[in-house]
Amino acid sequence: MWETVIGLEVHVQLRTRTKMFCADRTTFGDPPNTNVCPVCLGLPGALPVPNAEAIRLATRAALALGCTVHETSVFARKNYFYPDLPKGYQISQFDKPLATGGEVSFESADRGRVRVGVTRLHVEEDAGKLLHDRLPGKTAVDLNRAGIPLAEIVSEPDLRSPAEARAYLVTLRQILIYAGVSECSMEQGSLRVDANISIRKPGETRLGTKTEVKNMNSFANVERALEAEHARQVELLESGQRVEQVTLLFNAGTGRVKPTRSKEESHDYRYFPDPDLPPLVLSANWIAEQRATLPELPEAKRSRLESAYALPQYDARVITSEVGLADYFETVVKAGADPKAAANWIMGEVMTSYNESGQFPVSAERLAQLIQLVAAATVSHQAAKRVYTEMAGSDQDPGAAAERLGLIQVSDEGALARWVDEVLAAHPGEVDRFRSGETKLLGFFVGQVMKRSKGKADPKAVQPLLQSRLRIAAGTEA
Amino acid sequence: MSPATQKESVRAADIAREAGKRLRAAQSLNATLDWSQELLDAEATRVDGMKRRTLLNGMPLALKDNIVTVEQPTTCASRILEGYRSPYNATVVDRLRAAGAVIAVKANMDEFAMGSSTEHSAYGRVKHPLDPERVPGGSSGGSAALVAAGIVPAALGSETGGSVRQPASFCGVVGIKPSYGRVSRYGLVAFGSSLDCISVFGRTVQDAGLVLSAMSGHDPLDATTLDRPPLPPPKVAADLRGLTVGVPVEYFPPDLHPGVAGGVRRTIERVQELGAEVREVSLPHSMYAVPTYYIIAPAEAAANLARYDGVRYGQRRIGPEGDIRSLYRATRGQGFGPEVQRRILVGTYVLSAGYYDAYYRKAQQVRALIADDFQRAFASGVDLLLTPTTPTPAFKAGEKTEDPVAMYLADIFVCPINLAGLPALSLPVGRSEGLPVGAQLIAPAFEEDRLLAAAAAVERAVDPAAEVR
Numbered sequence: 042m043w044e045t046v047i048g049l050e051v052h053v054q055l056r057t058r059t060k061m062f063c064a065d066r067t068t069f070g071d072p073p074n075t076n077v078c079p080v081c082l083g084l085p086g087a088l089p090v091p092n093a094e095a096i097r098l099a100t101r102a103a104l105a106l107g108c109t110v111h112e113t114s115v116f117a118r119k120n121y122f123y124p125d126l127p128k129g130y131q132i133s134q135f136d137k138p139l140a141t142g143g144e145v146s147f148e149s150a151d152r153g154r155v156r157v158g159v160t161r162l163h164v165e166e167d168a169g170k171l172l173h174d175r176l177p178g179k180t181a182v183d184l185n186r187a188g189i190p191l192a193e194i195v196s197e198p199d200l201r202s203p204a205e206a207r208a209y210l211v212t213l214r215q216i217l218i219y220a221g222v223s224e225c226s227m228e229q230g231s232l233r234v235d236a237n238i239s240i241r242k243p244g245e246t247r248l249g250t251k252t253e254v255k256n257m258n259s260f261a262n263v264e265r266a267l268e269a270e271h272a273r274q275v276e277l278l279e280s281g282q283r284v285e286q287v288t289l290l291f292n293a294g295t296g297r298v299k300p301t302r303s304k305e306e307s308h309d310y311r312y313f314p315d316p317d318l319p320p321l322v323l324s325a326n327w328i329a330e331q332r333a334t335l336p337e338l339p340e341a342k343r344s345r346l347e348s349a350y351a352l353p354q355y356d357a358r359v360i361t362s363e364v365g366l367a368d369y370f371e372t373v374v375k376a377g378a379d380p381k382a383a384a385n386w387i388m389g390e391v392m393t394s395y396n397e398s399g400q401f402p403v404s405a406e407r408l409a410q411l412i413q414l415v416a417a418a419t420v421s422h423q424a425a426k427r428v429y430t431e432m433a434g435s436d437q438d439p440g441a442a443a444e445r446l447g448l449i450q451v452s453d454e455g456a457l458a459r460w461v462d463e464v465l466a467a468h469p470g471e472v473d474r475f476r477s478g479e480t481k482l483l484g485f486f487v488g489q490v491m492k493r494s495k496g497k498a499d500p501k502a503v504q505p506l507l508q509s510r511l512r513i514a515a516g517t518e519a
Numbered sequence: 520m521s522p523a524t525q526k527e528s529v530r531a532a533d534i535a536r537e538a539g540k541r542l543r544a545a546q547s548l549n550a551t552l553d554w555s556q557e558l559l560d561a562e563a564t565r566v567d568g569m570k571r572r573t574l575l576n577g578m579p580l581a582l583k584d585n586i587v588t589v590e591q592p593t594t595c596a597s598r599i600l601e602g603y604r605s606p607y608n609a610t611v612v613d614r615l616r617a618a619g620a621v622i623a624v625k626a627n628m629d630e631f632a633m634g635s636s637t638e639h640s641a642y643g644r645v646k647h648p649l650d651p652e653r654v655p656g657g658s659s660g661g662s663a664a665l666v667a668a669g670i671v672p673a674a675l676g677s678e679t680g681g682s683v684r685q686p687a688s689f690c691g692v693v694g695i696k697p698s699y700g701r702v703s704r705y706g707l708v709a710f711g712s713s714l715d716c717i718s719v720f721g722r723t724v725q726d727a728g729l730v731l732s733a734m735s736g737h738d739p740l741d742a743t744t745l746d747r748p749p750l751p752p753p754k755v756a757a758d759l760r761g762l763t764v765g766v767p768v769e770y771f772p773p774d775l776h777p778g779v780a781g782g783v784r785r786t787i788e789r790v791q792e793l794g795a796e797v798r799e800v801s802l803p804h805s806m807y808a809v810p811t812y813y814i815i816a817p818a819e820a821a822a823n824l825a826r827y828d829g830v831r832y833g834q835r836r837i838g839p840e841g842d843i844r845s846l847y848r849a850t851r852g853q854g855f856g857p858e859v860q861r862r863i864l865v866g867t868y869v870l871s872a873g874y875y876d877a878y879y880r881k882a883q884q885v886r887a888l889i890a891d892d893f894q895r896a897f898a899s900g901v902d903l904l905l906t907p908t909t910p911t912p913a914f915k916a917g918e919k920t921e922d923p924v925a926m927y928l929a930d931i932f933v934c935p936i937n938l939a940g941l942p943a944l945s946l947p948v949g950r951s952e953g954l955p956v957g958a959q960l961i962a963p964a965f966e967e968d969r970l971l972a973a974a975a976a977v978e979r980a981v982d983p984a985a986e987v988r
Binding site for chain 1: 585586587593595600603605606607609704705706707708709711712713739740741742743818819821822824825826828830831832843847867870871872875879
């Protein structure tokens with residue numbers, strides 16, 4: 042048996058309009074080298090000027106993760122040569138980062154509540170991108186990404202399984218989205234993960250030799266890659282070999298990890314304070330103001346929804362998984378819907394379309410009206426789903442829609458009695474079986490009545506009517 | 520040609536024509552890297568068309584070739600930037616043009632401002648205007664020579680460790696280095712970013728001071744400029760009554776060149792005659808300035824020059840292996856001259872893991888001690904400090920090229936001031952066997968106005984043409 046030790050380095054793009062040290066736009070997907078200027082191209086004589094909004098967002102991210110934000114932090118140059126790095130160094134932070142000492146907690150399948158330390162959060166600029174498929178036989182450089190503001194969030198090696206790594210990422214992403222600091226989209230590269238993993242015998246306090254796994258494009262692939270690397274390390278150690286400190290790339294196609302081609306020259310980045318940028322000084326007041334204006338974070342929202350609306354823990358967790366869903370839920374409830382009914386709707390129809398399109402096809406106010414119609418037995422729950430579909434994408438009044446679809450529930454005894462009589466007449470065999478004691482057939486009759494009425498019959502009114510007819514009929518025969 | 524003495528009726532076009540004539544006559548100095556009569560004329564036409572009379576009013580200014588300009592190449596006197604054209608102007612260029620300067624001359628320099636003699640230019644050495652066998656000093660030797668030879672009234676240089684005051688002293692002109700943060704570095708090709716200052720040569724304190732005031736002030740594009748009120752045009756103090764001038768003992772070593780010692784001694788006498796109290800002070804850590812400087816500046820330079828990799832601009836050379844490493848090696852190995860390569864290697868070494876604390880961190884600590892010395896001297900009631908600018912007058916070409924350390928020591932009195940970030944200037948105070956001798960005045964940070972006013976008074980009281988001994 043082996044214990045797995047994992048620590049994650051997560052880079053998130055801060056949600057700014059312009060780059061970290063210049064005024065170029067940060068738009069995703071623009072044609073190569075269109076969002077560039079002397080500063081992010083590293084032209085001779087150009088100088089960086091920090092983006093105040095990036096600092097503000099990074100500060101809020103750090104506070105949302107429970108970090109201590111330092112009043113003085115220092116930008117440093119990380120030196121290495123690579124064609125996507127215009128200045129030959131990346132402006133980052135090194136021994137004096139913006140923030141240290143936070144925490145992310147989540148439910149682990151194996152260990153219950155797990156608290157993972159956040160070692161540090163620092164601000165840095167992104168590098169550009171090499172394009173190998175644009176020019177035959179040549180490598181092209183796109184510097185649109187160069188200078189994009191990033192926060193690097195480093196965890197302690199507190200994770201004990203690939204599944205925990207994934208759960209940590211899901212939680213971290215949720216917090217950062219709630220805090221409004223990043224889009225956290227792995228597809229668009231606004232969230233990237235590098236993982237450090239080692240294994241050791243349980244009870245061992247020293248860490249084993251770690252490897253670094255890169256190139257994972259989804260949380261699921263982070264888990265897969267770590268499973269693969271874990272298996273590789275176990276095999277090495279169990280066959281008496283050693284784990285080398287290498288960087289590995291995950292191949293989602295094969296599900297395997299492979300050491301990077303270039304032999305890892307133990308990089309000496311020769312960090313030193315960037316003389317172009319004075320130390321970043323934030324006042325205690327300003328930091329406190331950022332903390333005070335943080336929105337409600339997922340953990341707090343979850344427990345509030347549980348207590349304020351008497352929601353089951355499961356419901357509260359599902360609804361708070363996305364801040365948009367949670368906000369929608371609360372609007373529906375405020376508009377007069379029963380909380381549990383609203384939760385059911387959101388965990389069903391609403392979430393399906395929200396996950397697909399990121400949008401709500403029916404406004405919260407309209408959904409509340411529909412829920413109220415069901416509560417008043419004006420439409421059946423069954424019919425309400427059809428009404429919802431009809432309302433999608435338009436702003437129809439649910440009552441009017443139900444009416445047009447002929448789905449207004451009928452509880453008028455005369456009309457119901459006609460459908461009941463027709464059903465009983467059409468199923469003499471079942472009537473006999475009911476009368477000989479097979480009373481569970483009542484559900485069958487209710488279903489038939491609903492069918493005959495095209496869903497318009499109010500099942501709550503149908504049931505007593507059926508019972509009295511069947512009993513009366515039984516009485517007359519006997 | 521000097522705006523301070525210029526008559527209202529003089530047109531920029533006439534000045535530009537005269538400047539062109541003088542530039543052609545002085546080609547043998549090798550002081551320029553790029554200029555043309557066309558651009559001089561176009562600039563003059565622009566200035567003559569300006570609505571208001573401007574501060575500089577048609578003054579032709581030479582720019583050290585590490586200040587980027589749209590209209591002309593910027594090479595830093597390096598092969599690696601041969602033909603490089605900047606898509607933007609340095610902030611100082613925009614400000615000076617707006618103030619009526621005619622900008623059409625790029626001056627030769629030591630490659631990437633690394634040198635003290637302007638012998639390390641990829642485009643040949645600059646000759647001293649008074650003796651072609653001698654160097655004009657460096658690294659801003661081209662700018663210094665152009666002013667000393669009377670070709671332009673003022674020129675921009677840059678200082679990292681004395682690269683304007685030292686050549687000003689060698690060439691017998693005024694050289695002013697402002698406080699760090701007074702003038703924008705945006706568009707100055709970086710060498711040692713925590714030290715680099717765009718600085719000015721002038722024939723007089725007044726001329727150089729005018730240029731400085733036209734280009735100084737906060738720049739939103741340079742996070743290290745300070746938000747201070749703009750520097751006013753220079754005044755001339757009638758005398759130095761009420762001022763205390765400190766003379767640091769460490770700046771007068773026994774082996775100081777007798778001509779330099781004589782020139783500075785005479786200046787001290789003039790300063791006393793002008794009413795200042797002269798007092799000995801001590802700056803004990805200044806003696807460590809050169810070794811400290813040669814750790815900090817190369818460290819920053821190694822990072823600053825990493826961008827010249829042949830990928831985006833400048834000269835590219837494909838190496839024999841054809842891969843990216845080989846491209847870097849060939850481009851940088853052939854594009855940079857030996858002095859630049861030496862400093863990149865030194866800088867890389869002192870920042871390396873395991874050496875950082877012994878070198879870079881230690882150097883930063885010594886730097887703080889050097890700055891503290893100045894702070895203490897000024898806090899003790901001293902208003903200005905007076906020292907020699909250089910240990911000797913201009914030396915002969917080739918004299919120190921084989922001995923880098925001897926070359927570095929030419930900056931022994933100027934580079935402590937860069938480490939402390941203070942304003943200072945060199946002004947000519949006499950001649951020793953025909954070669955100019957300079958004295959240096961140093962002021963507290965951001966007290967350029969006091970420095971210039973006092974310097975102008977001293978300038979009037981000394982005879983720079985007089986032989987000293």
